[in-house]
Amino acid sequence: MKLFMEPASVALIGVPRRTGMAAWNIMENLLNSGYTGRVYPVNPNADEILGRKCYPSVKDIPETADLAVISTPRSQVARTVKECAEKGIRAITVVTQGFADADEEGKRLQAEIVRIARQGGARIMGPNTFGTSNAFCRFTSAFAPVDLQPVPIGLICQTGLFMAGIPRFPMLGKGIDLGNACDIDFADALEYFEHDPEVKVVLLHMEGTRDGARFMEAAARVSQRKPIVALKTGRGEQSAQAMQSHTGTLTGADQVYHAAFRQCGVIRVSDIDEFHDFTRAFLRVPLMRGSGVGIITIAGAGGIMAIDACEKYGLRLGRPSPETLEKIAFLSPPWQALENPADIWPAIMIARHRIDEVLYTIADAFLADPDIHGIIIVSHAGLLLGAPDIFQRARRFDKPVLCWLYGSGMEQLIDDIEAKGETAVYPNVERAARALSRLREYHGYLRGERR
């Protein structure tokens, strides 16, 4: 896997002479990414592409490249794989489509390239793939622009879709598109991330895997070190048919995958919002060591929504001790007792306490309470300008604090709060509670609790 992820030199076979938009030129994309390794384009019809000397065949390249990336028409792929193996190349990414994702001839060709590679001692990524991307060495074999940012997220997927990224979510520090996964499979990719200090959360997009046992072994090992968040698609009958013609994967019953994920501590998501939500929680706040939630809200209605959300996701309202309630009692107007949820608006509007005094006092008291294992703050984003240290202070307690911040036009402020890395902000309280519940579940898994 290291040759695929961190190649010092790469042969690009089938590079088109076209460049620019709609050329889908891998070399152009790679050079634009800032890759500084050695790049050898192969195209028998060109002497030079993008100012680089072009080779008629992989055999003519003056060294044995770490990685070959093949994007020739499918009819030439088998011959090219053979040449690569003969040249001694050990890592081959086949970008080309039209294999098990297509017709019977494609299936036959896919089996053939696997056989050729095995004989030659090479491994194959793909076919039908964007290949690999690594922001930490500015490498990518994608034919479309990839958002390379050195975030500690490792992505394993079966589509280029995630390589292209999601608005407002830097999705990959390192990405592996398995495509049809004819040889390199999920287990190989997981093993690469297992001991990778640059990756703290692993995201999986999976249509299916052929080797469930090996996947489970690898996933269970990796889960002990870092969370794996998985989007398994193809749940129903209709999508199973479509997958057959996407990556050529036969899917098992969805429940089988579900049970396997649970057993291995893999956190399953049902959509991309959850990738976004859970990854930010895992990267930014501590795990949750119990199910008691403290709610601090600037709006009574927000507290009610927060309770609904906690119940929905298997969490409960923490019961603050008498000592905790005593610490915060002085903030209330006479006719309101602060409890959990702590509706802080009367303390600000009627009792006229400062926002920082109110928020710091309650957050400190709740975080110190043994029955509160995490906090959700519901607030107009603008009010947090009055209590800017709230998340920094919370770090002393090693408990997660997540937020639902509302307020029209507050996008920039919310981005700024997020950028400090001390909390994650969600667009509603359901998503904050859902993320908190996963911090709880993963902690339970690590502790050996049944899920």
Next chain:
Amino acid sequence: MKLFMEPASVALIGVPRRTGMAAWNIMENLLNSGYTGRVYPVNPNADEILGRKCYPSVKDIPETADLAVISTPRSQVARTVKECAEKGIRAITVVTQGFADADEEGKRLQAEIVRIARQGGARIMGPNTFGTSNAFCRFTSAFAPVDLQPVPIGLICQTGLFMAGIPRFPMLGKGIDLGNACDIDFADALEYFEHDPEVKVVLLHMEGTRDGARFMEAAARVSQRKPIVALKTGRGEQSAQAMQSHTGTLTGADQVYHAAFRQCGVIRVSDIDEFHDFTRAFLRVPLMRGSGVGIITIAGAGGIMAIDACEKYGLRLGRPSPETLEKIAFLSPPWQALENPADIWPAIMIARHRIDEVLYTIADAFLADPDIHGIIIVSHAGLLLGAPDIFQRARRFDKPVLCWLYGSGMEQLIDDIEAKGETAVYPNVERAARALSRLREYHGYLRGERR
């Protein structure tokens, strides 16, 4: 309701002398909003506030204002309501907290102000409310900044939270915060929106209502004219307790509300994302007249996710007719047949058709097909730059086209696409399918189908 929503003059009783951040000064907020009606501040301790002559009592104001907004301490509210009624004011908003939302004394005071108002022929909004906002006449009685944008959305809620808006979502053209709803209730607010040409979608945030029968009558009437999208909070036991101390509402069993909403054609949501998602769909695309979905995707994996999502939300893959498939067949490379989902990448990458040719041909063919009632487009946002007229063209068919657009850094492009008002773009395909399903359900309700 007209006096609350479109007052030509307003008495503001209990305006503080403080101004600026954290003063929560209703008059300051109102003047900043650009309101051009007559404003009469009442404060016995000031001659002038923000350059406006101040009156010692509502009795001293030289006219009978359309609306009085009371934000005095709670102990003075009953006397002030009496003075307003005696002055002949017919609409009174009580902003002050500490009534049924608080202690026994608060409950008693709330009953008293209702009695006083009834005797004097006045109606009360609140207490414990932001009151009303109307972007079309720049009016607001909120004590915090409200995002007034003349969008055709009418909001009825029991919290100021929604008045303050949600990032990236202009939430209200007109807003009514019922607060504790001691007098003016959901039915009154719904009736106001029923014939309001400036409002095309009604959003409800409801903790509970005392008069279920009247609510249902009003909701069923309004639903015939425009969609009502409702967030009913307080689902469980714990939140019912919290609601008691928020707006003093006794909640009924959640299932009772659920059944009532169904019967009246009210579209229930479970979180704010759904407010956002469904409102944009209702405002921008036609209703869906059947359950068959056409999927056009640039990524095979996206097609599979789209099928999963359609199944989840009670939609199905449309079955294109042989004629439809014939119209699009020329786009494929030999080894792939285009069907539904239409995975268009091979047509672009292998067969090298132009993006606009591919997208326009398939969209036109799908939209003309009798078994396809709506379309989901899954694409990298950037590719739509190559087919900019796709949504404009779709309007000929009177069928909804919704999108999931991905791609890192594509926020501005997506905002630009949205701003044209011809489609709604979602951050994942689940949310696009969910919105489509509500366009289908609401159409079924209007047609008298059982839901």
